[in-house]
């Protein structure tokens with residue numbers, strides 16, 4: 001599906017990150033902008049005005065600057081938040097705390113979630129994640145061709161976060177559908193989107209009420225009991241954080257696993273090295289996170305602001321392409337080459353500044369286990385050249401169809 005704004009012919013002055021061509025060719029597009037056009041900041045009038053800074057330094061500067069840029073909305077859409085929601089929750093809390101919160105409230109909303117995602121809480125999930133991965137491979141049967149995105153990568157994070165929240169695992173499709181609505185259907189009209197949001201809202205309210213009536217040992221009950229400055233969280237805060245965990249936890253990790261498997265399916269040398277030396281997987285995962293970072297978040301310009309000569313207007317969107325920052329030659333040697341044992345690798349895949357990913361322990365665990373189990377069961381596989389690989393659309397990038405041919409199994 002092309003963007004409602006039509007195809008892009010000028011990536012410098014009329015780019016569209018939700019045009020399917022963007023994610024499919026993103027490395028080429030950044031290279032052309034930076035090196036051929038000498039354009040470190042692209043712009044478009046689409047979505048009511050959007051900027052795309054491309055160097056590590058510029059992305060970093062904006063991510064750290066909470067004075068001029070607000071996180072009130074981090075997903076670019078056709079409607080500005082003030083138009084979309086006639087009674088938006090007051091900044092600095094926002095719709096999905098802490099990602100939609102600004103200082104000083106952000107620190108409180110973040111602090112209460114930190115213990116739930118500490119290594120102590122996350123590490124024990126390793127055996128359950130391993131079990132889920134093996135089960136998915138068992139379910140594929142004894143076939144030669146599989147879709148490593150549809151039949152494997154997409155199911156792992158959704159099953160994990162559903163269990164953590166204490167939501168029915170069989171509702172996985174509902175969660176994926178909702179995440180698709182938030183992240184990919186960004187250029188549908190306002191009424192259609194609102195109606196779809198309402199359906200999910202009802203589902204969420206039902207789950208939360210069920211947890212109020214029947215408390216249990218899970219993240220939803222944890223949030224219902226949590227306090228900020230001596231007060232229980234508002235129902236909007238609990239609901240908003242659950243939505244954030246679904247959105248932040250599903251497509252991101254699915255994309256991270258999928259891109260890693262895409263790399264291995266297209267690079268026989270790296271595939272064999274990792275299959276023969278599973279101890280190298282954690283270092284390789286960091287390199288996959290750097291080279292194929294899945295997440296680009298956004299900010300809104302608070303008031304008209306002159307950013308290095310770019311005249312940004314109040315409520316303009318600014319994309320933060322952490323994936324582009326990760327390929328900046330001023331920060332990473334030979335950035336376009338994937339070096340699976342790269343030693344120095346302070347990548348920005350999990351963001352920069354106060355909103356740095358809170359789920360990174362979980363994301364890393366899921367990616368490591370998913371790749372380890374796939375290589376253990378399929379020590380050799382390659383891209384199925386007769387089928388097409390397709391990529392997601394919008395701010396989270398990863399393969400959505402990844403046809404592979406299994407050439408060895410154990």
Ligand code: HEM
Nearest residue numbers: 098099248249252253256295297350351355357358359363
């Ligand atoms: C490979 C997988 C993942 C990647 C690449 C990723 C990336 C990111 C990035 C770039 C940010 C910063 C957003 C910003 O600056 O606006 C972020 C924030 C966040 N992520 Fe992740 N994420 C991943 C997985 C997860 C998972 C599994 C969870 C939890 C279930 C999670 C929860 C969060 C939360 C709660 C925030 C907001 C933190 C704050 O605002 O203080 N993420 N993530």
